[in-house]
Amino acid sequence: MLIHVSAIINLFILKYNSEGVDRKNIGRKKKKLKLHEEKQYIPRNKNRIMFLKFKKNKMAIVGLIIILLLIFTGVFSEFIAPHSYREQNLPLKNQSPSPNFWFGTDEFGRCIFSRIVYGARISLKVGIISTGISVLIGIIIGSISAYYGGFLDQILIVLMDVMWAFPTILLSLIIVAIIGASLNSVIIAIALSYWVQYARLIRGQILSLKNELYIEVTRSLGANDSTILWKHLLPNAVIPVLVAATLGMGNAIVLEATLSFLGMGAQPPTPSWGSMLSNGRTYLFIAPWSAIFPGVATIITVLGFNLLGDGLRDIMDIKMKE
Amino acid sequence: MSLLEVSGLKLRFYSLDGPIEPLDRVGFQLEEGEVLGLVGETGCGKSITAKSIIKLISYSGGEIINGSIIFDHEDLLSKSEKEMQKIRGAKISLISQDPMTSLDPVYRVGDQIIEAIQVHKKLHYKEAKKKAVELMRLMGIPLPKKVFYQYPHELSGGMKQRIIIAIALSCDPALVIADEPTTALDVTIQAQIIDLFNKLKEQFQSAFLLITHDLGVVAQMCNSVAIMYAGNIVEKGSVKKIFHSPNHPYTKSLLECIPKMNQKQKKLMAIPGSVPHPLHFPTGCRFYPRCQYAMKKCLSQHPGLIKVDNDHFVACFKYSNNSNGE
Numbered sequence: 001m002l003i004h005v006s007a008i009i010n011l012f013i014l015k016y017n018s019e020g021v022d023r024k025n026i027g028r029k030k031k032k033l034k035l036h037e038e039k040q041y042i043p044r045n046k047n048r049i050m051f052l053k054f055k056k057n058k059m060a061i062v063g064l065i066i067i068l069l070l071i072f073t074g075v076f077s078e079f080i081a082p083h084s085y086r087e088q089n090l091p092l093k094n095q096s097p098s099p100n101f102w103f104g105t106d107e108f109g110r111c112i113f114s115r116i117v118y119g120a121r122i123s124l125k126v127g128i129i130s131t132g133i134s135v136l137i138g139i140i141i142g143s144i145s146a147y148y149g150g151f152l153d154q155i156l157i158v159l160m161d162v163m164w165a166f167p168t169i170l171l172s173l174i175i176v177a178i179i180g181a182s183l184n185s186v187i188i189a190i191a192l193s194y195w196v197q198y199a200r201l202i203r204g205q206i207l208s209l210k211n212e213l214y215i216e217v218t219r220s221l222g223a224n225d226s227t228i229l230w231k232h233l234l235p236n237a238v239i240p241v242l243v244a245a246t247l248g249m250g251n252a253i254v255l256e257a258t259l260s261f262l263g264m265g266a267q268p269p270t271p272s273w274g275s276m277l278s279n280g281r282t283y284l285f286i287a288p289w290s291a292i293f294p295g296v297a298t299i300i301t302v303l304g305f306n307l308l309g310d311g312l313r314d315i316m317d318i319k320m321k322e
Numbered sequence: 323m324s325l326l327e328v329s330g331l332k333l334r335f336y337s338l339d340g341p342i343e344p345l346d347r348v349g350f351q352l353e354e355g356e357v358l359g360l361v362g363e364t365g366c367g368k369s370i371t372a373k374s375i376i377k378l379i380s381y382s383g384g385e386i387i388n389g390s391i392i393f394d395h396e397d398l399l400s401k402s403e404k405e406m407q408k409i410r411g412a413k414i415s416l417i418s419q420d421p422m423t424s425l426d427p428v429y430r431v432g433d434q435i436i437e438a439i440q441v442h443k444k445l446h447y448k449e450a451k452k453k454a455v456e457l458m459r460l461m462g463i464p465l466p467k468k469v470f471y472q473y474p475h476e477l478s479g480g481m482k483q484r485i486i487i488a489i490a491l492s493c494d495p496a497l498v499i500a501d502e503p504t505t506a507l508d509v510t511i512q513a514q515i516i517d518l519f520n521k522l523k524e525q526f527q528s529a530f531l532l533i534t535h536d537l538g539v540v541a542q543m544c545n546s547v548a549i550m551y552a553g554n555i556v557e558k559g560s561v562k563k564i565f566h567s568p569n570h571p572y573t574k575s576l577l578e579c580i581p582k583m584n585q586k587q588k589k590l591m592a593i594p595g596s597v598p599h600p601l602h603f604p605t606g607c608r609f610y611p612r613c614q615y616a617m618k619k620c621l622s623q624h625p626g627l628i629k630v631d632n633d634h635f636v637a638c639f640k641y642s643n644n645s646n647g648e
Contacts, residue, residue, distance in 0.1 A: 213423040220376060221438045222411035235428045
C-alpha cells in the first residue's frame with residue numbers, strides 16, 4: 001500500500017517541488033552551475049501541463065476552495081461555531097436570523113449556524129470514509145476480476161451487475177434497516193452501495209493495461225502476480241478512480257442527507273444536514289430558515305465536489321489536449 | 323551439452339478462424355557464451371519463439387503442443403509457473419522490442435532496476451542502489467546518479483534501451499534473449515547499442531539469443547545464425563558459412579536483397595510473393611510458392627533439416643542426397 005502512495009505522490013507532488021526549485025535557481029546562475037551534477041533538469045512534462053491546466057480551470061479552483069473551506073470548517077468546528085450544537089434554548093425557538101443567531105434557531109432554540117458547522121464534520125466524515133471504503137472494495141474486486149479473468153471474472157461481473165441493478169437509495173435503505181439506524185451503519189450502507197462503479201472502472205483500466213509491454217517485461221523479469229497487480233497495474237490504473245471518487249464523495253454526502261432525512265441516518269441530536277432538513281420541513285411556513293440553510297449547505301458542498309471532480313476529469317483526460 | 327536446446331517446438335494459438343500453428347519444428351542449440359542470431363521477416367515467428375523459451379507464451383494465448391526446451395540440463399516445459407518465475411530474470415532474461423513502452427511510467431528508472439535486482443537477490447535498498455548505479459555506468463549512461471531519479475518519459479529511446487539492458491543483465495543471467503533490441507532506434511543509436519552489446523558479451527559471459535531482421539547486425543555480433551521463414555528454421559550454421567555460402571534459396575535471396583557498396587546495382591533483388599498467413603501455410607516446404615527451384619516433392623513433403631557441412635544445416639530438398647537437384 002505504502003509503495004502505491006509513494007508512487008502516486010512521486011508522480012504528482014515531487015514534480016511540482018522540483019519545478020519550484022528550478023524556478024528559484026534562475027536568478028542564481030553561479031550556484032546553479034555548481035549544482036549542475038546533482039540538480040536535475042526536469043523538462044516540461046505531462047504533470048506540469050496538468051497543473052497548468054488545473055490552474056486555468058476556474059470552476060475547478062472554485063470547487064477546490066469550497067472543499068478546503070468545508071474541511072477547515074469540519075476540522076475547527078469548535079472554534080468556528082458560536083454556540084453548542086445540542087444546547088436547547090426553548091424560549092428562543094424558531095427565531096429568524098439575527099446577529100446573535102446568524103442562521104436563526106430551530107424548534108428547540110438551537111443555533112442553526114452552529115449545527116451546520118458541526119454538520120460539516122458529519123458530512124465530511126461520511127463522504128470520506130464511505131467513499132474510501134467503497135473505493136477500497138472496488139479496487140480489490142475490480143482488479144482481481146480483471147487480472148485473473150476467466151470464471152472468477154464471470155462470477156464477479158454477475159455480482160457487480162446484480163448490485164448495480166438495485167437503486168442506490170433502496171439498497172442503502174435495506175442495509176441500514178438490517179444493521180440498525182446510526183451514522184456508522186449509514187457509512188457502511190453507502191460504501192456497499194457505491195463500490196460497484198469503482199470496481200467497474202478499475203476493471204476496465206486493468207483490462208486494457210494488462211496487455212501493455214511493461215507488464216510483460218516485468219513478468220519476464222520473474223515478478224509474480226501480486227507484484228504485477230499491486231505494484232505495476234494499480235498505480236497506473238488508479239487515476240480515473242480518484243477522479244470518480246471525488247465526484248462520488250458528493251453523491252455519498254447527498255445519500256447520507258437523504259437517509260438522515262428519512263430518519264434512517266444519524267440520530268438526534270447529531271447535527272446531520274439531512275435530519276436538520278427533515279426537522280425543518282415541519283416548520284417550513286413558520287421558520288423557513290431551519291430548512292433552507294442546511295439545504296443550501298448541502299447544495300454548495302456537493303457543488304464543490306462536482307466542480308472539482310469535473311475539473312480533475314478534464315485535466316486527466318489525455319484526449320482533451322489543446 | 324549445450325546451454326539451451328530447443329527442438330521440435332510447435333505452437334498453437336486458437337483464433338476465431340480456427341487453430342493457428344505459427345511455429346513448427348523449430349530447433350536450435352546455444353552454447354555457453356555464444357551469440358546466436360535468429361533472423362527472419364516480420365511475422366515469421368521470431369518473437370513467439372523467444373516468448374516460448376521463457377514460457378510467457380501462455381499469457382499471449384498460445385500453447386506449446388510439441389517439442390522440448392532444455393536449459394542448463396533442465397526441462398523448462400515441465401516446470402511450474404512458480405519455478406519459472408525463479409528462472410525468468412535470474413537465469414534467462416528478455417530484452418523486449420520497444421524500449422518506449424517497456425518501462426513502467428509511474429516509477430523512476432532507478433527503482434525499476436532495483437526492483438529487478440530485489441526480485442531475485444536479497445539485497446538492501448542501499449546495496450541494490452549501488453549495484454544499479456554501477457550497472458547504469460556500465461551501460462554507458464552519462465550521469466547515472468542523476469538518471470537514477472528520472473522517470474521513463476524524461477529519457478530518450480536510446481537511454482531507455484540502455485536501462486532495459488541494465489535491467490536484463492542485473493542478475494547476471496546465463497542467457498539473454500534480445501528481441502529486436504535495435505528496431506525502434508535510429509541508426510546512430512543502433513550502432514551504439516550494438517557496440518554496447520559487443521562490450522557486454524565479453525564482460526558478462528552470458529549467451530545471447532539475438533532476434534533481428536537486420537543481417538548487418540548479425541554479421542557484427544553473432545557467432546552463428548538461424549534463418550527463419552514462416553515458422554520454420556530453414557537454415558542454420560556459423561555466421562561465416564551462412565554469409566559466404568548460403569544454401570537455402572530463401573537465405574540466398576535475403577542476402578541478395580542487401581545493397582552492396584562495392585558494386586553498381588540498378589535494381590535490388592526482391593523475393594516475389596509474400597509471407598503466407600499462418601492460417602494458410604502451404605503443406606510441405608513453406609517457401610515452396612516463392613521458390614525459384616521448387617520441385618514437385620516440395621509441394622507435399624517437408625524437407626526437415628539436412629546436414630550439408632559441419633554445423634551447417636539447411637531445410638531444402640536441393641541438398642538431400644536422394645534428389646537430383648533442379
